[in-house]
Amino acid sequence: GSSIAYDPATGDIVVFGGASSSGYLNDTWAWGYPRGLGVAWTQQSPAGSPPSRYGASMAYDLATGEMVLFGGYNRSSGYLNDTWAFNGTTWAQVADSTDPGCTTSCTGSPPAREGSSIAYDPATGDVVLFGGYNPSSGFLNDTWAFNGTTWAQVADSTDPGCTNLCTGSPPGRELASMAYDPATGDVILFGSELLNDTWAFNGTSWTQVADSTDPGCTTACTGSPPSRDGASMAYDPATGDVILFGGYNYGSGYRNDTWAFNGTTWAQVADSTDPGCTNLCTSSPPARLGPSMAYDPATGDVVLFGGYNPISGFLNDTWAFNGTTWAQVADSTDPGCTYSCSGSPPGRDFSSMAYDPATGDVVLFVSGYPHETWTLDVVLPPAPSVTSLSSTSGPVGGGTVLTLRGTGFSTFSSVYVGQGSGARSRAVAATSVAYVSSTELTVTMPASRRAGSFFVYVSNAGEYSSAVAAARFDYLAPVVTSLSSGSGPVSGGTSLTITGMNFSPGASVEIGSSPEVEASTVSYVSPTELTAVTGPSSRAGRFMLYVVENGVRSPAARAGFFTYEPPSLSTITPSSGPLSGNTPITLTGSDLAGVTKVLIAQGTGLKGAVEATIGSVSPTTITATTGPATKAGSFDVYVVLADGVASTGTHEVMFTYKP
Numbered sequence: 266g267s268s269i270a271y272d273p274a275t276g277d278i279v280v281f282g283g284a285s286s287s288g289y290l291n292d293t294w295a296w297g298y299p300r301g302l303g304v305a306w307t308q309q310s311p312a313g314s315p316p317s318r319y320g321a322s323m324a325y326d327l328a329t330g331e332m333v334l335f336g337g338y339n340r341s342s343g344y345l346n347d348t349w350a351f352n353g354t355t356w357a358q359v360a361d362s363t364d365p366g367c368t369t370s371c372t373g374s375p376p377a378r379e380g381s382s383i384a385y386d387p388a389t390g391d392v393v394l395f396g397g398y399n400p401s402s403g404f405l406n407d408t409w410a411f412n413g414t415t416w417a418q419v420a421d422s423t424d425p426g427c428t429n430l431c432t433g434s435p436p437g438r439e440l441a442s443m444a445y446d447p448a449t450g451d452v453i454l455f456g457s458e459l460l461n462d463t464w465a466f467n468g469t470s471w472t473q474v475a476d477s478t479d480p481g482c483t484t485a486c487t488g489s490p491p492s493r494d495g496a497s498m499a500y501d502p503a504t505g506d507v508i509l510f511g512g513y514n515y516g517s518g519y520r521n522d523t524w525a526f527n528g529t530t531w532a533q534v535a536d537s538t539d540p541g542c543t544n545l546c547t548s549s550p551p552a553r554l555g556p557s558m559a560y561d562p563a564t565g566d567v568v569l570f571g572g573y574n575p576i577s578g579f580l581n582d583t584w585a586f587n588g589t590t591w592a593q594v595a596d597s598t599d600p601g602c603t604y605s606c607s608g609s610p611p612g613r614d615f616s617s618m619a620y621d622p623a624t625g626d627v628v629l630f631v632s633g634y635p636h637e638t639w640t641l642d643v644v645l646p647p648a649p650s651v652t653s654l655s656s657t658s659g660p661v662g663g664g665t666v667l668t669l670r671g672t673g674f675s676t677f678s679s680v681y682v683g684q685g686s687g688a689r690s691r692a693v694a695a696t697s698v699a700y701v702s703s704t705e706l707t708v709t710m711p712a713s714r715r716a717g718s719f720f721v722y723v724s725n726a727g728e729y730s731s732a733v734a735a736a737r738f739d740y741l742a743p744v745v746t747s748l749s750s751g752s753g754p755v756s757g758g759t760s761l762t763i764t765g766m767n768f769s770p771g772a773s774v775e776i777g778s779s780p781e782v783e784a785s786t787v788s789y790v791s792p793t794e795l796t797a798v799t800g801p802s803s804r805a806g807r808f809m810l811y812v813v814e815n816g817v818r819s820p821a822a823r824a825g826f827f828t829y830e831p832p833s834l835s836t837i838t839p840s841s842g843p844l845s846g847n848t849p850i851t852l853t854g855s856d857l858a859g860v861t862k863v864l865i866a867q868g869t870g871l872k873g874a875v876e877a878t879i880g881s882v883s884p885t886t887i888t889a890t891t892g893p894a895t896k897a898g899s900f901d902v903y904v905v906l907a908d909g910v911a912s913t914g915t916h917e918v919m920f921t922y923k924p
Contacts, residue, residue, distance in 0.1 A: 326392050328391075331350040333392050335411075344369065346367075378439075381397030382443035382454060393408065407427060436483060438460060443455070447502070448505050457494045461482075461492035462486060463531070476488045490509055491520075494513055495554040495555040497510050501586070502560065504525065505528075510524075511553050519544060521544055523546075548591060556569050557571055567586040571612060573613075581606045648731075649673035650730050654669055656738075659740065660768065661715070661814045663713070664770060668701075669723070674700065678723050682719050684714055693712070743767045748761055748762070748764075751826065753799050755802045758798060761810075765812065772789060776810050780803075782801070784799055808826070809821050831906075834853070837919070844895075846891045854912075856884065862905040863889045864911075866903065868896075875892045877892055899920070
């Protein structure tokens with residue numbers, strides 16, 4: 266297959282080689298484009314190219330600033346194990362440490378193979394290679410690391426030096442999907458042929474990632490994507506997920522479903538028009554085997570090119586994924602084409618592709634005949650402009666859906682809301698953006714870190730609209746206008762209906778400050794109503810209730826006061842007993858369920874109070890036995906909660922110690 270990777274040194278995604286109707290290829294293409302705009306692939310002529318091949322592996326080596334290509338297969342030489350480096354303009358073979366100039370039996374390199382998986386690991390500074398296939402050893406499961414000049418096998422944790430039966434590594438396979446996940450710091454490997462297991466490589470050893478519903482599975486992991494070979498995988502920093510697309514499954518055929526891996530679990534990305542589809546997803550690229558895929562930091566999209574299916578043959582369409590939806594990137598000479606795009610590289614599968622940061626291009630290397638190198642020319646659009654918003658205000662919690670009108674919009678336009686420092690610094694991306702036309706977008710506003718008036722910006726490939734009055738949006742803090750109940754016990758549990766303005770889903774409720782008490786079971790009813798249940802408080806008294814959205818509190822208001830009432834007593838039976846104590850008493854009152862102490866004063870307040878021994882406690886009744894006292898007389902009786910909150914001594918419930 267062809268190889269694909271992002272080259273930070275050039276800013277391009279580079280694709281090399283692959284197979285097409287013309288045979289095995291070794292052309293190189295580079296692609297850089299503004300989001301959602303037409304693109305033009307241009308054939309390049311690098312000085313020298315690797316021999317034509319199929320099933321090579323390619324990744325960008327950040328440590329050297331070069332693309333690294335390894336192995337593959339061609340008909341004349343068979344299975345290859347030579348290594349090549351592309352610096353953005355020229356290919357050069359990397360001399361084998363023990364046999365410089367070799368192509369098929371390089372003794373200082375991994376054994377010859379095709380269909381191996383490769384990724385750059387920033388944690389170690391090495392390019393990591395796993396598995397593949399050659400007829401002498403079958404499916405391989407050895408792991409190798411390339412430090413920019415030489416290869417070294419990574420010792421299997423249980424069987425050092427193994428090649429295809431490494432017991433501490435994933436089972437042998439070819440055409441598996443592999444990508445580095447910065448969120449976990451691991452290289453992630455998925456599936457192949459009949460397998461749909463997921464593995465993580467930490468730089469020294471492999472660990473299987475437990476399937477969310479069937480830990481330890483390898484072939485029928487129900488919480489993972491179905492098994493497949495020839496799928497494409499790339500890390501998407503915009504979402505923090507590893508993205509998997511397409512491939513071939515022996516049961517369901519050619520697929521075009523999209524999955525996201527968050528470091529622990531897989532989840533299918535719903536097709537925008539056909540959620541849950543597997544191979545006929547109408548708003549995704551057509552089903553295919555062996556497409557090339559890489560993340561393009563210049564646009565913030567995952568870019569997909571080419572592949573094969575039996576209906577259309579070798580494809581040469583280009584697609585971009587923005588984290589939630591796919592959109593076809595219009596060919597510069599034949600928009601909407603899928604397999605005969607005249608302004609793109611010839612159709613192929615399993616090409617090598619990577620992004621080159623130095624040029625800002627996505628580079629494609631086609632390892633077959635004819636020998637070709639291509640780059641993508643960029644036609645920058647005029648900056649978009651905003652002329653009106655259908656709604657000019659909404660809650661700080663976000664969720665306001667509005668129609669944004671202006672000019673220069675595209676299918677991949679992004680929308681941002683400034684937070685006081687323009688479009689580029691600390692701006693917040695819209696929750697969703699739906700393209701309606703070149704003059705209209707439907708936008709769901711994000712949450713804001715503070716209330717206030719801010720500008721809305723539209724971006725096309727980093728070209729931002731200007732800050733104009735028509736693009737101003739006011740984020741409104743929540744406001745409390747009334748509470749259904751103004752008081753409740755310190756034990757909590759009071760159900761409240763909170764009325765006000767600018768409420769949004771996800772709002773929380775706090776009572777008091779330093780420390781604040783969080784309400785439980787907060788439910789959003791409407792922009793003007795929430796329901797909540799008060800939490801327990803360590804203090805009795807009158808406190809302000811706040812609605813909090815995205816860290817922004819409602820302002821203090823007279824209508825927002827809530828009083829935490831301490832437990833109260835109403836009767837005591839009997840009301841007297843001897844100084845020696847041991848008198849059984851029964852107390853009645855309200856909110857007594859959390860009482861842990863019964864105290865009988867021996868003066869003013871609780872100093873020197875006598876503690877009674879509690880027998881039973883209910884919300885309205887306590888039984889206890891008095892303790893011995895040192896002074897005779899009539900004294901207040903108090904009940905105390907576990908957090909120290911005590912009832913008030915009112916001289917209404919008193920116990921008399923008789924001499």
